[in-house]
Amino acid sequence: MVSRRSIDDDARWVYLDCGVYTGLTEALGESIKFRFRTPHDGGPTGRVCLAGPTCDSADILYEHTDYQMPLALEVGDRVEIMSTGAYTTTYSTVGFNGFPALRDYYLAATDI
Secondary structure, three states, rough: OEEOOOOOOOOEEEOOOOOOHHHOOHHHHOOOEEEEEOOOOOOOOOEEEOOOOOOOOOOEEEEEEEEEEEEEOOOOOEEEEEOOOOOOOOOHOOOOOOOOOOOOOOOOHHHH
């Protein structure tokens, strides 16, 4: 989902299918800055806050870090999180708020 919390809010809120409880625990406190890739990269960008899907107030990845994402980003667009590391799936909870465990995808070095 992509939305604004209010008309005066300069940042859009982008809610991802994964968050703090589903593998991105290392983003707590905005300490690790993941790189993101979208189908609209290269176009005009704007400030975003990134959050997970659970509606839990702690499931916010980046609210204070100045993340920019394409203004063309829409609901349903794929947002790839780059270089999350080997522990991502082990950090993922199973069944928290009804969300299933993360699916694993592995890329060969030639795919990157």
